Amino acid sequence: MTATRSRDEILQILSRVCDPEIPVLTVLDLGIIRDVSVENDSSVIVTITPTYSGCPAMRLIETEIRAVLVEAGIPDPVIRTILHPAWTTDWMTPAGREKLERFGIAPPQPRDQHPPCPRCHSRNTRELSAFGSTACKALWQCQDCKEPFDYFKCH
Amino acid sequence: MSAPDSPLFLFARHMGDNGLILGHRLSEWCGHGPVLEQDITMTNIALDLIGQARLYYQLAAEMHPSDLTEDDIAYLRPERAYSNVLLVEQPNGDFAHTVLRQFLFDAWHLPFLHRLCDSPESGLGEIAAKAVKEVSYHYRWSREWVIRLGDGTEESHRRMTQALDDLWIYREELLLPSDWEQTLIRSEIIPDPDVLRPEWQHAIHATLSEAGLPIPQTPVIQQGGKNGIHTEHLGHLLAELQYMQRAYPGQVW
Numbered sequence: 001m002t003a004t005r006s007r008d009e010i011l012q013i014l015s016r017v018c019d020p021e022i023p024v025l026t027v028l029d030l031g032i033i034r035d036v037s038v039e040n041d042s043s044v045i046v047t048i049t050p051t052y053s054g055c056p057a058m059r060l061i062e063t064e065i066r067a068v069l070v071e072a073g074i075p076d077p078v079i080r081t082i083l084h085p086a087w088t089t090d091w092m093t094p095a096g097r098e099k100l101e102r103f104g105i106a107p108p109q110p111r112d113q114h115p116p117c118p119r120c121h122s123r124n125t126r127e128l129s130a131f132g133s134t135a136c137k138a139l140w141q142c143q144d145c146k147e148p149f150d151y152f153k154c155h
Numbered sequence: 156m157s158a159p160d161s162p163l164f165l166f167a168r169h170m171g172d173n174g175l176i177l178g179h180r181l182s183e184w185c186g187h188g189p190v191l192e193q194d195i196t197m198t199n200i201a202l203d204l205i206g207q208a209r210l211y212y213q214l215a216a217e218m219h220p221s222d223l224t225e226d227d228i229a230y231l232r233p234e235r236a237y238s239n240v241l242l243v244e245q246p247n248g249d250f251a252h253t254v255l256r257q258f259l260f261d262a263w264h265l266p267f268l269h270r271l272c273d274s275p276e277s278g279l280g281e282i283a284a285k286a287v288k289e290v291s292y293h294y295r296w297s298r299e300w301v302i303r304l305g306d307g308t309e310e311s312h313r314r315m316t317q318a319l320d321d322l323w324i325y326r327e328e329l330l331l332p333s334d335w336e337q338t339l340i341r342s343e344i345i346p347d348p349d350v351l352r353p354e355w356q357h358a359i360h361a362t363l364s365e366a367g368l369p370i371p372q373t374p375v376i377q378q379g380g381k382n383g384i385h386t387e388h389l390g391h392l393l394a395e396l397q398y399m400q401r402a403y404p405g406q407v408w
């Protein structure tokens with residue numbers, strides 16, 4: 001016999017799953033959880049969407065979502081992946097943006113705006129490469145303190 | 156006897172083949188890029204393209220009447236069953252060749268995907284809408300490098316001119332529809348190359364002129380990839396790409 005969990009309780013459980021490549025962000029901060037539904041028979045369906053087509057972390061994230069739900073007593077959660085609508089950095093939460101900046105990664109900016117340096121907050125920054133250490137990041141440099149930094153690029 | 160494959164299946168598999176083969180080529184640069192940033196860039200683009208290839212293969216596998224999987228499609232076909240364009244299987248050569256191959260591909264890929272987003276075949280439209288965001292970064296990168304190298308030093312200009320001479324004959328195939336593409340164009344499921352052509356031609360000519368590179372005048376066109384007739388390079392590439400599954404069938408991580 002399994003107790004029915006509310007949608008909010010499920011979201012609370014999901015907030016324990018982090019992006020393996022940017023461990024300060026939860027899957028909720030990233031905006032990749034598109035839907036959570038609890039069916040009449042208490043079964044749980046979680047709908048997720050990938051950030052980038054080739055994001056190697058997606059499979060692991062799916063495995064971890066399943067693991068935390070099973071651990072919380074939900075026997076056989078269904079995890080669905082959808083492509084549409086395509087993920088956008090607009091779905092990142094304000095809390096996620098703050099955590100990124102504290103972690104030393106500049107959060108996504110409105111288009112055509114230079115990201116501020118996460119160390120000295122200067123806007124006098126330049127792009128070194130549109131491609132960085134993971135698919136979601138670009139490599140920038142601060143022209144004032146001279147430090148290079150990661151930028152979670154607009155998508 | 157099984158029914159022939161549908162045009163939609165063949166097209167999805169073809170799009171996957173373009174991504175897988177070009178992605179594999181770019182991944183050969185891993186650890187060998189001219190500078191760290193460009194090494195990382197080429198492997199990032201490889202990752203995007205291989206990710207997109209998986210989505211197309213998954214779509215193809217879903218619509219196939221058998222229990223075919225994306226891995227079967229990627230790893231267990233002979234060379235003649237691959238339908239990628241010849242351009243993407245050409246060897247990396249020097250950095251100029253890799254950059255130009257990428258640019259010629261992206262200059263077609265980006266406007267093609269923009270239009271494919273509106274396909275009434277929702278499976279294709281959804282992949283295109285996802286991919287177009289990634290490919291706009293690819294195009295920005297390859298276009299900038301064509302200009303930087305063409306308009307760079309004497310040596311970089313010479314190398315780009317050589318790359319153009321070597322690769323120019325392969326660009327046209329992207330806009331020459333196969334039989335199965337023609338069926339899909341007629342039913343407006345994929346974009347019509349004739350509608351795409353002016354924009355594509357303009358993008359290429361404008362970039363080459365900004366780079367100070369001459370537009371080659373050769374009328375020669377090489378094609379055949381969409382029908383499985385490849386250059387000698389694809390077999391060697393597949394020998395490496397398929398090695399694990401051929402040596403250890405069914406092997407998993």
Ligand SMILES: [Zn+2]
Pocket residue numbers: 117118119120121122142143144145146147
């Ligand atoms: Zn700074």
